[in-house]
Amino acid sequence: MLEILDLHASVNETPILKGVDLTVKEGELHAIMGPNGSGKSTLSKIIAGHPSFRVTKGSVKYEVNFKMKDLLALSPDERAREGIFLAFQYPVEVPGVSNFEFLRAAFNAAAAHQGGEEMDVMEFNDFVHEKLRSIGIDEEFLSRQLNVEFSGGEKKRNEILQMAVLSPRLAILDETDSGLDVDSLREVAAGINKLRSPQNAMILITHYQRILNYIVPDKVHILSGGKIIRSGDYELAKEVEEKGYEHII
Amino acid sequence: MLNAEKQKFSGKGYEFGFVTPVEMDLFPKGLNEDIVRRLSEVKGEPEFLVAFRLKALRFWQGLSEPHWANVHHPAINYQDIRYHAEIKKKPTRLEDVDEEVLRTFERLGVPLSEQKRLTGVAVDAVFDSVSVGTTHQEELSKLGVVFCGINEAVKKHPELVKKYLGMVVPYKDNFFAALNSAVFSDGSFVYVPKGVHCPLDLSTYFRINASEVGQFERTLIIADEGAKVNYLEGCTAPMRDENQLHAAVVELIALKDAEINYSTVQNWYSGDKEGKGGVYNFVTKRGYCLGENSKISWTQVETGSAITWKYPSVILKGDNSRGEFYSVALTNKRMQADTGTKMIHLGNNTSSRIVSKGISADESCNSYRGLVKISPQAENARNYTVCDSMLVGSKAKANTYPYMEIRNKSATVEHEATTSKISDEELFYFQSRGIGEEQAISLLLNGFCKEVFNKLPLEFSVEAVKLLEMKLEDSVG
Numbered sequence: 059m060l061e062i063l064d065l066h067a068s069v070n071e072t073p074i075l076k077g078v079d080l081t082v083k084e085g086e087l088h089a090i091m092g093p094n095g096s097g098k099s100t101l102s103k104i105i106a107g108h109p110s111f112r113v114t115k116g117s118v119k120y121e122v123n124f125k126m127k128d129l130l131a132l133s134p135d136e137r138a139r140e141g142i143f144l145a146f147q148y149p150v151e152v153p154g155v156s157n158f159e160f161l162r163a164a165f166n167a168a169a170a171h172q173g174g175e176e177m178d179v180m181e182f183n184d185f186v187h188e189k190l191r192s193i194g195i196d197e198e199f200l201s202r203q204l205n206v207e208f209s210g211g212e213k214k215r216n217e218i219l220q221m222a223v224l225s226p227r228l229a230i231l232d233e234t235d236s237g238l239d240v241d242s243l244r245e246v247a248a249g250i251n252k253l254r255s256p257q258n259a260m261i262l263i264t265h266y267q268r269i270l271n272y273i274v275p276d277k278v279h280i281l282s283g284g285k286i287i288r289s290g291d292y293e294l295a296k297e298v299e300e301k302g303y304e305h306i307i
Numbered sequence: 308m309l310n311a312e313k314q315k316f317s318g319k320g321y322e323f324g325f326v327t328p329v330e331m332d333l334f335p336k337g338l339n340e341d342i343v344r345r346l347s348e349v350k351g352e353p354e355f356l357v358a359f360r361l362k363a364l365r366f367w368q369g370l371s372e373p374h375w376a377n378v379h380h381p382a383i384n385y386q387d388i389r390y391h392a393e394i395k396k397k398p399t400r401l402e403d404v405d406e407e408v409l410r411t412f413e414r415l416g417v418p419l420s421e422q423k424r425l426t427g428v429a430v431d432a433v434f435d436s437v438s439v440g441t442t443h444q445e446e447l448s449k450l451g452v453v454f455c456g457i458n459e460a461v462k463k464h465p466e467l468v469k470k471y472l473g474m475v476v477p478y479k480d481n482f483f484a485a486l487n488s489a490v491f492s493d494g495s496f497v498y499v500p501k502g503v504h505c506p507l508d509l510s511t512y513f514r515i516n517a518s519e520v521g522q523f524e525r526t527l528i529i530a531d532e533g534a535k536v537n538y539l540e541g542c543t544a545p546m547r548d549e550n551q552l553h554a555a556v557v558e559l560i561a562l563k564d565a566e567i568n569y570s571t572v573q574n575w576y577s578g579d580k581e582g583k584g585g586v587y588n589f590v591t592k593r594g595y596c597l598g599e600n601s602k603i604s605w606t607q608v609e610t611g612s613a614i615t616w617k618y619p620s621v622i623l624k625g626d627n628s629r630g631e632f633y634s635v636a637l638t639n640k641r642m643q644a645d646t647g648t649k650m651i652h653l654g655n656n657t658s659s660r661i662v663s664k665g666i667s668a669d670e671s672c673n674s675y676r677g678l679v680k681i682s683p684q685a686e687n688a689r690n691y692t693v694c695d696s697m698l699v700g701s702k703a704k705a706n707t708y709p710y711m712e713i714r715n716k717s718a719t720v721e722h723e724a725t726t727s728k729i730s731d732e733e734l735f736y737f738q739s740r741g742i743g744e745e746q747a748i749s750l751l752l753n754g755f756c757k758e759v760f761n762k763l764p765l766e767f768s769v770e771a772v773k774l775l776e777m778k779l780e781d782s783v784g
Binding site for chain 1: 732735738740741742743746750751753756757
């Protein structure tokens with residue numbers, strides 16, 4: 059589904075990624091771990107298409123209609139409509155725009171692109187309530203302004219709600235566990251597990267091993283100095299937990 | 308409510324820039340006593356009005372144009388303007404209005420003919436200097452509601468006009484009010500009798516058509532004790548290279564327990580990218596909460612005019628009276644807007660609320676100017692002001708000039724102000740959810756203006772959003 063080859067990228071002329079290779083298949087969940095400043099967030103933003111990051115070398119291919127296409131040629135909103143989703147490490151606060159209207163606009167944009175039916179307010183209301191129930195989020199989320207005056211944990215759960223509504227084929231979760239207390243972490247992890255399926259794939263980006271106590275990855279990669287220096291299975295995450303990054307790097 | 312308003316704002320560019328070919332009676336250019344007398348004569352006005360106009364003219368002649376507002380324009384030659392333009396074939400009934408003129412209003416989304424007219428809204432259509440027709444008059448008159456052109460009101464209800472004209476905006480008020488008082492042409496007159504809640508929204512549509520003609524409309528709305536009325540105003544003009552002057556006066560009077568809600572969607576031609584042409588919009592709008600528990604609310608969406616100079620205000624005289632000002636002012640290209648409000652608290656327990664949202668794009672300049680005045684005798688007065696500016700692009704300017712004069716210690720006054728930009732992070736967040744840039748901007752702007760749009764009648768607010776999107780299409784991205 060996703061194929062990254064020799065990816066080099068810079069922000070403000072500073073090289074961050076220095077040759078990343080990564081292949082993600084349907085149904086897989088990859089954890090990318092690494093110390094601060096290793097390039098984890100840069101990788102997630104490049105897949106989503108953030109304009110501040112510049113790819114200097116390499117390629118990112120993504121399967122669209124059963125063909126591998128150059129993902130970097132698509133705008134961020136085109137990527138999203140093709141099923142790519144980035145759960146933000148720091149979700150943006152948008153005063154004046156309600157969660158409900160934001161979710162509906164996003165859902166309808168994708169539906170229109172994929173040839174599906176756009177939903178009116180009533181239909182979408184039923185649909186979104188079902189999603190809320192499935193991941194255990196209170197309906198008062200809907201009427202609130204997008205992320206405004208949300209606690210850290212609420213913001214992260216709101217990202218999971220967006221993911222549930224959009225049912226992406228490839229979700230990248232950027233430090234979704236950071237800043238969460240144990241209860242919030244458990245709730246967020248449960249939401250993510252509910253959304254795993256054989257048809258979609260996820261990339262979980264994290265500094266700490268602890269979220270992997272709740273979400274079991276198929277593959278684990280260690281990113282350091284802009285490169286993936288080791289790949290393995292769940293055992294690799296445990297090794298990081300026991301011995302720290304220094305030992306591995 | 309305004310179903311046909313839909314057509315009015317949809318589409319791209321300024322689509323109201325067309326000229327209607329219709330034969331006009333034009334006054335010669337220039338302004339003097341003879342012109343004013345002739346104007347009064349043409350209209351067959353009573354002596355009190357002739358005297359009012361002449362006093363105003365003499366006062367105006369002793370004044371010079373004010374330049375304190377943050378707008379800049381070449382000197383206006385007031386002797387190079389025509390002060391009256393009237394369609395030759397003067398209709399006496401709505402059915403007799405010139406075909407071309409009827410077609411014009413239809414094109415603007417305000418059909419006047421019986422079969423096509425809007426439901427739930429009575430419309431007074433003003434073409435250059437004259438009201439060409441008012442719909443639903445019969446229906447309204449059954450309730451005692453008077454809704455007609457002000458010239459007609461002078462003839463049919465002289466006692467009301469004489470009593471209230473100039474009560475809220477005296478001719479000595481300012482340069483443009485004096486000018487208007489001397490030469491006002493037409494405008495709407497509304498009287499809602501005691502205890503009547505007007506079942507229809509009343510609406511006036513102003514259209515400037517002829518060239519080199521100033522439009523000086525005068526609107527007077529009186530809500531008697533316990534009455535309630537919603538009034539909507541829309542404006543467009545043809546695209547012309549020369550500037551056109553529009554100097555209106557609007558007076559609202561609310562007696563005891565009365566309520567007036569006045570909404571404007573202003574989309575005069577604003578000139579081209581280089582700032583050539585466009586309407587100079589110098590308007591004095593003021594409401595008078597004369598009676599106890601009365602309420603006056605102004606809602607304006609200002610998106611047109613080369614220059615806007617406008618401060619819809621409320622004088623809160625009656626105890627427990629309430630004044631509101633909700634404004635969205637959008638400037639783009641080389642537009643200049645200096646707009647805001649004055650809330651003058653005189654009575655006890657009076658309250659006012661000011662919500663101003665300014666959006667400036669391209670090389671435009673958008674200023675909020677507001678005054679909250681609490682007089683010494685006003686006990687327990689309250690004001691809340693929020694004043695937000697949004698900049699689009701890097702060459703636009705936004706200014707805020709809030710003035711406060713608090714002369715009574717029991718007053719509670721709150722003021723909040725913010726300036727923001729649509730940030731790249733916000734846009735990326737929307738895009739990362741599949742929402743394209745254009746729709747993202749529209750959602751963000753809609754969110755920014757929501758509190759004001761919520762005050763508009765539903766159809767008006769839907770169209771206001773479209774109008775903003777259309778105006779900003781060229782300015783963003």
